[in-house]
Amino acid sequence: MFDKKSVDYSLYLVTDSGMLPTGTSLYSQVKAGLENGVTLVQLREKETDTKTFVEEALKIHELCQQFNVPLIINDRIDVALAINAEGVHVGQDDMPIPLVRKLLGPNKILGWSVGKTSEVERLAQWGPEMIDYIGIGMVFATSTKKNPKKSPMGPQGVIGILNALETSKATWCRTVAIGGLHPVNIERVLYQCVSTSGKRSLDGISVVSDIMAAADAAAATVNLHTLLRKKTFQFVDLYLGNGELKPEGLKNVIEQVKQNRPLVQHITNKVHQNFGANVTLALGSSPIMSEIKSEVHDLARIPHATLLLNTGSVAPLDMVQEAILAYNQVGRPIVFDPVGYSATETRHVLNDTLLSSGQFTCIKGNSSEILSLAKLSVEKMKGVDAHTGTIDKKLLERATRLVAYQYKTVVVCTGEYDFIADGTVSGQYALSVGSRGKTVETIPCLVIENGPIEIMGxxxxxxxSLGSTIACFIGGLNTNGNLFEAVVAAVLLYKSAGKLAAERCQGSGSFYFQLVDALYQLFRDNKPETWTANFQRL
Ligand SMILES: Nc1ncnc2c1ncn2[C@@H]1O[C@H](COP(=O)(O)OP(=O)(O)OP(=O)(O)O)[C@@H](O)[C@H]1O
Ligand SMILES: Cc1ncsc1CCO
Ligand SMILES: [Mg+2]
Structure with a gap:
Protein backbone atom coordinates (compact mmCIF):
# COMPACT_ATOMS: atom_id res chain seq x y z
CA MET A 1 0.00 0.00 0.00
CA PHE A 2 1.34 3.41 -1.04
CA ASP A 3 1.84 5.90 1.82
CA LYS A 4 2.44 9.48 0.73
CA LYS A 5 4.13 10.37 4.02
CA SER A 6 7.11 8.15 3.26
CA VAL A 7 7.85 9.29 -0.29
CA ASP A 8 11.55 9.68 -1.14
CA TYR A 9 11.90 12.95 -3.08
CA SER A 10 15.66 12.80 -3.48
CA LEU A 11 16.01 12.07 -7.20
CA TYR A 12 12.91 13.21 -9.00
CA LEU A 13 12.82 12.52 -12.73
CA VAL A 14 10.58 14.72 -14.87
CA THR A 15 10.04 13.36 -18.39
CA ASP A 16 10.21 15.11 -21.74
CA SER A 17 9.89 12.99 -24.88
CA GLY A 18 11.07 15.90 -26.99
CA MET A 19 14.70 15.30 -26.13
CA LEU A 20 15.15 11.53 -26.43
CA PRO A 21 18.33 10.44 -28.22
CA THR A 22 17.85 8.09 -31.17
CA GLY A 23 17.64 4.46 -30.16
CA THR A 24 15.92 5.27 -26.85
CA SER A 25 12.28 5.70 -25.87
CA LEU A 26 10.40 7.36 -23.05
CA TYR A 27 9.97 3.88 -21.56
CA SER A 28 13.61 2.84 -21.89
CA GLN A 29 14.95 6.10 -20.36
CA VAL A 30 12.55 5.98 -17.40
CA LYS A 31 13.40 2.30 -16.89
CA ALA A 32 17.15 3.05 -16.86
CA GLY A 33 16.48 5.80 -14.33
CA LEU A 34 14.41 3.56 -12.06
CA GLU A 35 16.99 0.79 -12.17
CA ASN A 36 19.70 3.18 -11.01
CA GLY A 37 18.25 5.33 -8.28
CA VAL A 38 15.37 7.54 -9.47
CA THR A 39 12.99 7.79 -6.50
CA LEU A 40 10.03 9.64 -8.04
CA VAL A 41 8.75 10.10 -11.61
CA GLN A 42 6.66 12.84 -13.12
CA LEU A 43 5.13 12.37 -16.53
CA ARG A 44 5.29 15.77 -18.17
CA GLU A 45 4.38 15.55 -21.82
CA LYS A 46 3.23 18.94 -23.01
CA GLU A 47 3.05 18.08 -26.71
CA THR A 48 1.29 14.69 -26.59
CA ASP A 49 -2.44 14.28 -27.33
CA THR A 50 -4.69 12.71 -24.71
CA LYS A 51 -5.03 9.26 -26.22
CA THR A 52 -1.28 8.70 -26.47
CA PHE A 53 -0.69 10.34 -23.10
CA VAL A 54 -3.05 7.91 -21.34
CA GLU A 55 -1.48 4.92 -23.07
CA GLU A 56 1.98 6.04 -22.09
CA ALA A 57 0.88 6.85 -18.55
CA LEU A 58 -0.50 3.34 -18.10
CA LYS A 59 2.76 1.76 -19.27
CA ILE A 60 4.98 4.06 -17.20
CA HIS A 61 2.75 3.53 -14.15
CA GLU A 62 3.13 -0.23 -14.42
CA LEU A 63 6.89 0.21 -14.72
CA CYS A 64 7.07 2.50 -11.67
CA GLN A 65 5.06 0.02 -9.62
CA GLN A 66 7.72 -2.63 -10.27
CA PHE A 67 10.18 -0.33 -8.47
CA ASN A 68 7.76 0.87 -5.80
CA VAL A 69 8.20 4.39 -7.10
CA PRO A 70 5.20 6.78 -7.15
CA LEU A 71 4.11 8.28 -10.47
CA ILE A 72 3.07 11.94 -10.59
CA ILE A 73 1.15 13.32 -13.58
CA ASN A 74 1.83 16.87 -14.67
CA ASP A 75 -1.24 19.08 -14.93
CA ARG A 76 -3.73 16.44 -16.19
CA ILE A 77 -5.85 15.59 -13.15
CA ASP A 78 -8.22 13.60 -15.37
CA VAL A 79 -5.39 11.40 -16.60
CA ALA A 80 -4.03 10.93 -13.08
CA LEU A 81 -7.46 9.80 -11.84
CA ALA A 82 -8.10 7.63 -14.90
CA ILE A 83 -4.93 5.60 -14.44
CA ASN A 84 -4.90 5.82 -10.61
CA ALA A 85 -1.48 7.53 -10.48
CA GLU A 86 -0.08 8.40 -7.05
CA GLY A 87 -0.25 12.15 -7.56
CA VAL A 88 -0.45 15.33 -9.60
CA HIS A 89 1.87 18.29 -10.10
CA VAL A 90 0.42 21.68 -11.03
CA GLY A 91 1.88 25.10 -11.75
CA GLN A 92 0.77 28.57 -10.74
CA ASP A 93 -1.41 28.99 -13.83
CA ASP A 94 -3.10 25.59 -13.67
CA MET A 95 -6.27 24.59 -11.78
CA PRO A 96 -6.54 26.23 -8.31
CA ILE A 97 -5.10 24.02 -5.59
CA PRO A 98 -8.26 23.57 -3.44
CA LEU A 99 -10.15 22.31 -6.51
CA VAL A 100 -7.31 19.95 -7.44
CA ARG A 101 -7.35 18.51 -3.94
CA LYS A 102 -11.12 18.13 -4.06
CA LEU A 103 -10.85 16.06 -7.23
CA LEU A 104 -7.87 14.02 -6.02
CA GLY A 105 -9.05 13.16 -2.56
CA PRO A 106 -6.83 13.20 0.56
CA ASN A 107 -4.45 10.33 -0.16
CA LYS A 108 -2.81 11.41 -3.42
CA ILE A 109 0.37 13.46 -3.63
CA LEU A 110 -0.20 17.06 -4.67
CA GLY A 111 2.81 19.08 -5.83
CA TRP A 112 2.99 22.76 -6.74
CA SER A 113 5.57 24.89 -8.57
CA VAL A 114 6.67 27.74 -6.33
CA GLY A 115 8.96 30.70 -6.99
CA LYS A 116 7.81 33.37 -4.54
CA THR A 117 7.51 33.65 -0.79
CA SER A 118 3.91 34.89 -1.14
CA GLU A 119 3.05 31.50 -2.66
CA VAL A 120 4.54 29.80 0.40
CA GLU A 121 2.32 31.94 2.62
CA ARG A 122 -0.73 30.74 0.68
CA LEU A 123 0.18 27.09 0.98
CA ALA A 124 0.74 27.56 4.70
CA GLN A 125 -2.74 29.06 5.07
CA TRP A 126 -4.28 26.08 3.26
CA GLY A 127 -2.65 23.79 5.81
CA PRO A 128 -1.23 20.24 5.64
CA GLU A 129 -4.24 18.72 3.84
CA MET A 130 -3.50 20.59 0.64
CA ILE A 131 0.10 20.66 -0.73
CA ASP A 132 2.50 17.77 -0.08
CA TYR A 133 5.60 19.11 -1.82
CA ILE A 134 6.78 22.10 -3.83
CA GLY A 135 9.09 22.31 -6.80
CA ILE A 136 11.23 25.36 -6.07
CA GLY A 137 12.46 27.12 -9.16
CA MET A 138 13.65 27.82 -11.51
CA VAL A 139 17.08 27.74 -9.92
CA PHE A 140 19.14 28.34 -13.06
CA ALA A 141 18.26 29.15 -16.66
CA THR A 142 17.20 26.08 -18.60
CA SER A 143 16.23 25.19 -22.14
CA THR A 144 13.59 22.71 -20.91
CA LYS A 145 11.15 25.46 -20.02
CA LYS A 146 10.00 27.28 -23.13
CA ASN A 147 9.20 31.00 -22.62
CA PRO A 148 9.84 31.02 -18.88
CA LYS A 149 7.77 33.63 -17.02
CA LYS A 150 10.25 33.84 -14.17
CA SER A 151 13.94 34.65 -14.11
CA PRO A 152 16.33 32.24 -12.36
CA MET A 153 16.29 32.61 -8.57
CA GLY A 154 19.70 31.05 -7.86
CA PRO A 155 20.55 29.25 -4.60
CA GLN A 156 19.85 32.43 -2.62
CA GLY A 157 16.28 32.47 -3.95
CA VAL A 158 15.88 28.85 -2.86
CA ILE A 159 17.11 29.78 0.63
CA GLY A 160 14.44 32.52 0.69
CA ILE A 161 11.72 29.91 -0.03
CA LEU A 162 13.08 27.54 2.64
CA ASN A 163 13.07 30.42 5.12
CA ALA A 164 9.47 31.27 4.19
CA LEU A 165 8.42 27.65 4.81
CA GLU A 166 9.90 27.92 8.26
CA THR A 167 8.45 31.33 9.07
CA SER A 168 4.99 30.17 8.03
CA LYS A 169 5.42 26.86 9.90
CA ALA A 170 4.67 24.67 6.85
CA THR A 171 6.63 21.79 8.36
CA TRP A 172 4.78 19.11 6.39
CA CYS A 173 5.75 20.49 3.01
CA ARG A 174 8.62 18.67 1.25
CA THR A 175 10.87 20.46 -1.23
CA VAL A 176 12.68 19.75 -4.46
CA ALA A 177 14.74 22.26 -6.42
CA ILE A 178 14.23 22.41 -10.18
CA GLY A 179 15.63 24.21 -13.22
CA GLY A 180 19.07 24.00 -14.79
CA LEU A 181 20.35 21.48 -12.26
CA HIS A 182 23.20 19.37 -13.61
CA PRO A 183 26.14 17.43 -12.15
CA VAL A 184 28.27 20.60 -12.46
CA ASN A 185 26.10 22.52 -9.96
CA ILE A 186 24.07 20.00 -7.94
CA GLU A 187 26.56 19.63 -5.09
CA ARG A 188 26.81 23.40 -4.75
CA VAL A 189 23.02 23.80 -4.70
CA LEU A 190 22.60 21.14 -2.02
CA TYR A 191 25.50 22.63 -0.02
CA GLN A 192 24.28 26.24 -0.15
CA CYS A 193 20.53 25.71 0.10
CA VAL A 194 20.05 25.51 3.84
CA SER A 195 17.60 27.76 5.67
CA THR A 196 19.11 30.54 7.74
CA SER A 197 18.21 28.76 10.98
CA GLY A 198 19.96 25.61 9.72
CA LYS A 199 16.77 23.59 10.23
CA ARG A 200 15.79 22.89 6.63
CA SER A 201 17.66 21.62 3.61
CA LEU A 202 16.22 20.40 0.30
CA ASP A 203 14.55 16.97 0.19
CA GLY A 204 15.62 16.42 -3.38
CA ILE A 205 16.31 17.70 -6.84
CA SER A 206 14.43 17.41 -10.11
CA VAL A 207 16.17 16.62 -13.34
CA VAL A 208 14.92 16.37 -16.90
CA SER A 209 17.62 16.46 -19.56
CA ASP A 210 20.39 14.78 -17.59
CA ILE A 211 18.46 11.52 -17.77
CA MET A 212 15.96 12.01 -20.62
CA ALA A 213 18.54 13.29 -23.11
CA ALA A 214 21.38 11.03 -21.95
CA ALA A 215 22.95 8.63 -24.40
CA ASP A 216 23.55 6.38 -21.37
CA ALA A 217 20.69 7.13 -18.98
CA ALA A 218 21.81 4.41 -16.55
CA ALA A 219 25.28 5.89 -16.09
CA ALA A 220 23.83 9.39 -15.86
CA THR A 221 21.47 8.32 -13.09
CA VAL A 222 24.22 6.55 -11.15
CA ASN A 223 26.23 9.77 -11.29
CA LEU A 224 23.33 11.89 -9.99
CA HIS A 225 22.52 9.37 -7.27
CA THR A 226 26.14 9.49 -6.08
CA LEU A 227 26.18 13.30 -5.88
CA LEU A 228 23.00 13.33 -3.80
CA ARG A 229 24.52 11.08 -1.20
CA LYS A 230 28.11 12.31 -1.15
CA LYS A 231 27.68 14.60 1.87
CA THR A 232 30.93 16.53 1.38
CA PHE A 233 31.52 19.17 -1.27
CA GLN A 234 35.28 19.63 -1.54
CA PHE A 235 35.01 22.69 -3.78
CA VAL A 236 38.60 23.77 -3.25
CA ASP A 237 41.73 21.68 -2.57
CA LEU A 238 42.16 23.21 0.89
CA TYR A 239 41.30 22.25 4.45
CA LEU A 240 37.83 23.57 5.30
CA GLY A 241 38.23 23.41 9.03
CA ASN A 242 36.30 24.51 12.02
CA GLY A 243 38.02 27.82 12.63
CA GLU A 244 41.14 26.42 14.25
CA LEU A 245 44.28 28.58 14.30
CA LYS A 246 47.54 26.93 15.28
CA PRO A 247 50.22 28.92 17.16
CA GLU A 248 52.64 28.57 14.25
CA GLY A 249 49.85 28.88 11.70
CA LEU A 250 50.38 32.46 10.49
CA LYS A 251 54.11 32.00 10.00
CA ASN A 252 53.49 28.74 8.16
CA VAL A 253 51.04 30.41 5.81
CA ILE A 254 53.70 32.89 4.69
CA GLU A 255 56.31 30.14 4.40
CA GLN A 256 53.99 28.29 2.04
CA VAL A 257 53.32 31.41 -0.05
CA LYS A 258 57.08 32.01 -0.33
CA GLN A 259 57.65 28.46 -1.48
CA ASN A 260 54.73 28.11 -3.85
CA ARG A 261 54.69 31.60 -5.40
CA PRO A 262 51.03 31.46 -6.48
CA LEU A 263 49.79 32.86 -9.76
CA VAL A 264 46.98 35.29 -8.97
CA GLN A 265 44.74 36.02 -11.92
CA HIS A 266 43.08 39.38 -11.42
CA ILE A 267 39.83 40.23 -13.10
CA THR A 268 39.62 43.61 -11.46
CA ASN A 269 38.69 47.23 -11.97
CA LYS A 270 40.89 49.61 -13.92
CA VAL A 271 41.69 51.71 -10.85
CA HIS A 272 43.07 48.71 -8.98
CA GLN A 273 45.04 46.91 -11.69
CA ASN A 274 48.48 48.41 -11.19
CA PHE A 275 48.18 48.64 -7.40
CA GLY A 276 47.00 45.02 -7.17
CA ALA A 277 49.83 43.76 -9.39
CA ASN A 278 52.43 45.51 -7.19
CA VAL A 279 50.90 44.23 -3.95
CA THR A 280 50.91 40.70 -5.39
CA LEU A 281 54.62 41.02 -6.26
CA ALA A 282 55.40 42.46 -2.82
CA LEU A 283 53.87 39.28 -1.37
CA GLY A 284 56.11 36.93 -3.32
CA SER A 285 53.37 36.00 -5.79
CA SER A 286 52.83 36.44 -9.54
CA PRO A 287 50.05 38.65 -10.84
CA ILE A 288 48.38 38.23 -14.20
CA MET A 289 45.73 40.73 -15.18
CA SER A 290 43.74 38.73 -17.70
CA GLU A 291 40.27 39.09 -19.12
CA ILE A 292 40.70 36.72 -22.05
CA LYS A 293 37.96 34.11 -22.06
CA SER A 294 39.84 31.51 -24.08
CA GLU A 295 42.75 31.24 -21.63
CA VAL A 296 40.94 30.89 -18.30
CA HIS A 297 41.00 27.09 -18.29
CA ASP A 298 44.73 27.06 -19.01
CA LEU A 299 45.41 29.59 -16.26
CA ALA A 300 43.28 27.76 -13.70
CA ARG A 301 45.28 24.58 -14.26
CA ILE A 302 48.63 26.16 -13.40
CA PRO A 303 49.72 24.93 -9.93
CA HIS A 304 48.58 27.36 -7.18
CA ALA A 305 46.52 29.47 -9.59
CA THR A 306 43.97 31.62 -7.80
CA LEU A 307 41.34 34.01 -9.10
CA LEU A 308 40.63 37.43 -7.67
CA LEU A 309 37.31 38.59 -9.08
CA ASN A 310 36.55 42.25 -8.40
CA THR A 311 33.44 43.80 -9.95
CA GLY A 312 34.48 47.46 -9.69
CA SER A 313 34.50 47.86 -13.46
CA VAL A 314 33.69 44.67 -15.06
CA ALA A 315 34.83 42.40 -17.88
CA PRO A 316 32.22 40.84 -20.21
CA LEU A 317 29.81 38.68 -18.21
CA ASP A 318 30.36 35.52 -20.24
CA MET A 319 34.13 35.84 -19.75
CA VAL A 320 33.75 36.18 -16.00
CA GLN A 321 31.33 33.25 -15.78
CA GLU A 322 33.74 31.09 -17.78
CA ALA A 323 36.52 32.01 -15.34
CA ILE A 324 34.34 31.06 -12.35
CA LEU A 325 33.56 27.74 -14.00
CA ALA A 326 37.24 27.12 -14.83
CA TYR A 327 38.50 27.65 -11.26
CA ASN A 328 35.58 25.71 -9.74
CA GLN A 329 36.17 22.77 -12.07
CA VAL A 330 39.75 22.26 -10.93
CA GLY A 331 39.09 23.07 -7.26
CA ARG A 332 41.16 26.27 -7.20
CA PRO A 333 40.12 29.23 -5.04
CA ILE A 334 38.16 32.30 -6.07
CA VAL A 335 38.14 35.47 -3.97
CA PHE A 336 35.15 37.67 -4.82
CA ASP A 337 34.96 41.42 -4.17
CA PRO A 338 31.46 42.75 -4.96
CA VAL A 339 32.42 46.40 -5.36
CA GLY A 340 29.56 48.84 -4.84
CA TYR A 341 27.15 45.91 -4.40
CA SER A 342 24.02 47.95 -3.83
CA ALA A 343 25.08 51.32 -5.28
CA THR A 344 22.89 50.85 -8.36
CA GLU A 345 20.35 48.30 -9.54
CA THR A 346 22.75 47.33 -12.33
CA ARG A 347 25.53 46.45 -9.88
CA HIS A 348 23.07 44.59 -7.71
CA VAL A 349 21.89 42.37 -10.56
CA LEU A 350 25.40 41.89 -11.95
CA ASN A 351 26.89 40.85 -8.60
CA ASP A 352 23.95 38.56 -7.80
CA THR A 353 24.28 36.92 -11.21
CA LEU A 354 27.96 36.23 -10.59
CA LEU A 355 27.33 35.06 -7.03
CA SER A 356 24.87 32.46 -8.33
CA SER A 357 27.32 31.30 -10.99
CA GLY A 358 29.71 29.39 -8.79
CA GLN A 359 31.17 28.56 -5.40
CA PHE A 360 33.45 31.19 -3.91
CA THR A 361 36.19 30.46 -1.42
CA CYS A 362 36.18 33.94 0.10
CA ILE A 363 33.95 36.99 -0.28
CA LYS A 364 35.54 40.28 0.78
CA GLY A 365 33.68 43.55 0.95
CA ASN A 366 33.55 46.77 2.90
CA SER A 367 30.92 47.17 5.59
CA SER A 368 28.33 48.67 3.20
CA GLU A 369 28.75 45.82 0.74
CA ILE A 370 28.51 43.09 3.36
CA LEU A 371 25.52 44.73 5.07
CA SER A 372 23.72 44.91 1.71
CA LEU A 373 24.60 41.30 0.88
CA ALA A 374 23.16 40.29 4.26
CA LYS A 375 20.04 42.41 3.53
CA LEU A 376 20.71 44.27 6.77
CA SER A 377 21.57 47.56 5.12
CA VAL A 378 19.66 50.63 6.21
CA GLU A 379 20.57 52.76 3.22
CA LYS A 380 21.68 52.42 -0.39
CA MET A 381 25.39 52.91 -1.07
CA LYS A 382 26.36 56.26 -2.55
CA GLY A 383 29.22 54.81 -4.61
CA VAL A 384 31.98 52.31 -4.11
CA ASP A 385 33.19 53.69 -0.76
CA ALA A 386 32.27 52.21 2.57
CA HIS A 387 29.56 53.92 4.57
CA THR A 388 30.47 56.43 7.19
CA GLY A 389 28.79 56.94 10.51
CA THR A 390 28.78 55.16 13.80
CA ILE A 391 29.98 51.58 13.87
CA ASP A 392 27.53 48.99 15.13
CA LYS A 393 29.84 46.06 15.83
CA LYS A 394 27.04 43.63 16.65
CA LEU A 395 25.33 44.41 13.36
CA LEU A 396 28.56 44.00 11.36
CA GLU A 397 29.30 40.68 13.06
CA ARG A 398 25.79 39.47 12.28
CA ALA A 399 26.08 40.55 8.64
CA THR A 400 29.46 38.84 8.23
CA ARG A 401 28.14 35.61 9.75
CA LEU A 402 24.97 35.67 7.63
CA VAL A 403 26.78 36.15 4.33
CA ALA A 404 29.34 33.47 5.25
CA TYR A 405 26.61 31.00 6.18
CA GLN A 406 24.37 31.66 3.17
CA TYR A 407 27.12 31.50 0.57
CA LYS A 408 29.03 28.78 2.47
CA THR A 409 32.26 30.70 2.22
CA VAL A 410 34.75 32.68 4.28
CA VAL A 411 33.67 36.34 4.51
CA VAL A 412 35.80 39.38 5.31
CA CYS A 413 33.96 42.61 6.16
CA THR A 414 36.33 45.60 6.27
CA GLY A 415 36.43 48.97 7.99
CA GLU A 416 38.09 50.14 11.17
CA TYR A 417 37.25 46.67 12.45
CA ASP A 418 37.66 43.74 10.07
CA PHE A 419 35.27 40.85 10.74
CA ILE A 420 36.01 37.36 9.43
CA ALA A 421 33.53 34.47 9.52
CA ASP A 422 33.95 30.95 8.17
CA GLY A 423 30.69 29.54 6.83
CA THR A 424 32.19 26.61 4.92
CA VAL A 425 30.97 24.08 7.55
CA SER A 426 33.69 21.63 6.46
CA GLY A 427 32.04 21.31 3.05
CA GLN A 428 29.22 19.22 4.50
CA TYR A 429 25.70 18.88 3.15
CA ALA A 430 22.79 16.52 3.64
CA LEU A 431 19.30 16.14 2.24
CA SER A 432 16.30 16.93 4.46
CA VAL A 433 18.02 17.24 7.84
CA GLY A 434 19.39 20.78 7.63
CA SER A 435 22.83 21.67 8.92
CA ARG A 436 23.02 19.29 11.91
CA GLY A 437 23.53 22.12 14.37
CA LYS A 438 25.93 24.28 12.39
CA THR A 439 24.20 27.65 12.42
CA VAL A 440 24.83 31.35 11.76
CA GLU A 441 25.53 31.76 15.47
CA THR A 442 27.96 28.85 15.86
CA ILE A 443 30.25 29.27 12.83
CA PRO A 444 33.76 30.59 13.63
CA CYS A 445 33.99 34.38 13.67
CA LEU A 446 36.59 36.89 14.81
CA VAL A 447 37.33 40.60 14.66
CA ILE A 448 40.67 42.20 13.81
CA GLU A 449 41.68 45.69 14.91
CA ASN A 450 44.64 47.98 15.19
CA GLY A 451 43.03 51.23 16.31
CA PRO A 452 41.66 53.77 13.83
CA ILE A 453 43.82 54.24 10.69
CA GLU A 454 41.80 56.90 8.96
CA ILE A 455 44.15 57.33 6.02
CA MET A 456 43.47 53.76 4.84
CA GLY A 457 40.11 54.99 3.61
CA SER A 465 44.33 45.24 -2.61
CA LEU A 466 43.32 43.46 0.56
CA GLY A 467 41.51 41.18 -1.90
CA SER A 468 44.81 40.63 -3.73
CA THR A 469 46.52 39.88 -0.41
CA ILE A 470 43.91 37.30 0.57
CA ALA A 471 44.16 35.69 -2.89
CA CYS A 472 47.97 35.44 -2.60
CA PHE A 473 47.75 33.80 0.83
CA ILE A 474 45.00 31.33 -0.02
CA GLY A 475 46.64 30.52 -3.36
CA GLY A 476 50.02 29.96 -1.76
CA LEU A 477 48.81 27.24 0.59
CA ASN A 478 49.85 23.65 0.06
CA THR A 479 47.11 21.16 -0.79
CA ASN A 480 44.97 20.76 2.35
CA GLY A 481 46.41 23.96 3.83
CA ASN A 482 44.13 25.72 6.30
CA LEU A 483 41.87 28.19 4.48
CA PHE A 484 40.70 30.10 7.55
CA GLU A 485 44.26 30.52 8.81
CA ALA A 486 45.36 31.98 5.45
CA VAL A 487 42.55 34.54 5.42
CA VAL A 488 43.24 35.60 9.01
CA ALA A 489 46.96 35.89 8.23
CA ALA A 490 46.23 38.09 5.19
CA VAL A 491 43.93 40.47 7.05
CA LEU A 492 46.25 40.72 10.08
CA LEU A 493 49.27 41.43 7.90
CA TYR A 494 47.40 44.00 5.81
CA LYS A 495 46.09 45.86 8.84
CA SER A 496 49.54 45.83 10.48
CA ALA A 497 51.11 47.15 7.28
CA GLY A 498 48.48 49.88 7.15
CA LYS A 499 49.43 50.99 10.65
CA LEU A 500 53.13 51.00 9.84
CA ALA A 501 52.58 52.94 6.61
CA ALA A 502 50.35 55.49 8.36
CA GLU A 503 53.19 56.21 10.83
CA ARG A 504 55.76 56.59 8.04
CA CYS A 505 53.80 58.60 5.47
CA GLN A 506 53.35 62.32 5.01
CA GLY A 507 49.97 62.26 3.34
CA SER A 508 47.79 59.99 1.23
CA GLY A 509 50.21 60.02 -1.73
CA SER A 510 53.15 58.68 0.22
CA PHE A 511 50.82 56.45 2.25
CA TYR A 512 50.15 54.50 -0.90
CA PHE A 513 53.88 53.79 -1.46
CA GLN A 514 54.52 53.20 2.24
CA LEU A 515 51.74 50.62 2.26
CA VAL A 516 53.39 48.61 -0.53
CA ASP A 517 56.75 48.94 1.28
CA ALA A 518 55.28 47.79 4.58
CA LEU A 519 53.56 44.78 2.97
CA TYR A 520 56.87 43.86 1.32
CA GLN A 521 58.78 44.21 4.59
CA LEU A 522 56.35 42.38 6.89
CA PHE A 523 56.00 39.57 4.37
CA ARG A 524 59.75 39.20 3.90
CA ASP A 525 60.47 39.30 7.67
CA ASN A 526 57.63 36.89 8.48
CA LYS A 527 57.48 37.63 12.20
CA PRO A 528 53.76 37.59 13.05
CA GLU A 529 54.67 38.14 16.72
CA THR A 530 55.71 41.71 15.79
CA TRP A 531 52.52 42.58 13.87
CA THR A 532 50.55 45.27 15.64
CA ALA A 533 47.05 44.19 14.59
CA ASN A 534 45.35 41.71 16.89
CA PHE A 535 42.29 39.50 16.76
CA GLN A 536 39.58 38.56 19.14
CA ARG A 537 37.24 35.57 18.83
CA LEU A 538 33.53 36.31 18.76
N1 LIG B 1 39.11 53.69 9.78
C1 LIG B 1 39.89 52.65 9.55
N2 LIG B 1 40.70 52.19 10.50
C2 LIG B 1 41.49 51.13 10.28
N3 LIG B 1 41.52 50.45 9.13
C3 LIG B 1 40.72 50.84 8.12
C4 LIG B 1 39.85 51.95 8.27
N4 LIG B 1 39.17 52.11 7.12
C5 LIG B 1 39.60 51.16 6.29
N5 LIG B 1 40.53 50.37 6.88
C6 LIG B 1 41.25 49.24 6.26
O1 LIG B 1 41.46 49.60 4.90
C7 LIG B 1 41.23 48.51 4.02
C8 LIG B 1 40.12 48.86 3.06
O2 LIG B 1 38.91 48.88 3.76
P1 LIG B 1 37.63 49.68 3.25
O3 LIG B 1 36.51 49.25 4.13
O4 LIG B 1 37.92 51.12 3.16
O5 LIG B 1 37.47 49.03 1.80
P2 LIG B 1 36.83 49.55 0.46
O6 LIG B 1 35.87 50.65 0.71
O7 LIG B 1 36.30 48.41 -0.25
O8 LIG B 1 38.09 50.08 -0.30
P3 LIG B 1 38.24 50.35 -1.87
O9 LIG B 1 36.90 50.23 -2.50
O10 LIG B 1 38.81 51.71 -1.97
O11 LIG B 1 39.17 49.33 -2.38
C9 LIG B 1 40.92 47.33 4.92
O12 LIG B 1 42.09 46.59 5.10
C10 LIG B 1 40.49 47.95 6.24
O13 LIG B 1 40.84 47.14 7.31
C1 LIG C 1 37.06 54.26 -7.66
C2 LIG C 1 36.54 53.00 -8.19
N1 LIG C 1 35.52 52.98 -9.09
C3 LIG C 1 35.19 51.76 -9.45
S1 LIG C 1 36.09 50.58 -8.70
C4 LIG C 1 37.00 51.72 -7.85
C5 LIG C 1 38.10 51.34 -6.95
C6 LIG C 1 37.72 51.28 -5.52
O1 LIG C 1 36.78 50.33 -5.24
MG1 LIG D 1 35.75 47.72 -1.87
Missing part, protein backbone atom coordinates in the same frame (compact mmCIF):
# COMPACT_ATOMS: atom_id res chain seq x y z
CA UNK A 458 41.73 57.94 1.81
CA UNK A 459 43.50 56.06 -0.96
CA UNK A 460 41.63 54.31 -3.71
CA UNK A 461 41.44 50.53 -3.96
CA UNK A 462 42.87 49.76 -0.52
CA UNK A 463 40.05 47.26 -0.04
CA UNK A 464 40.68 45.85 -3.52
Missing amino acids: HITASGC
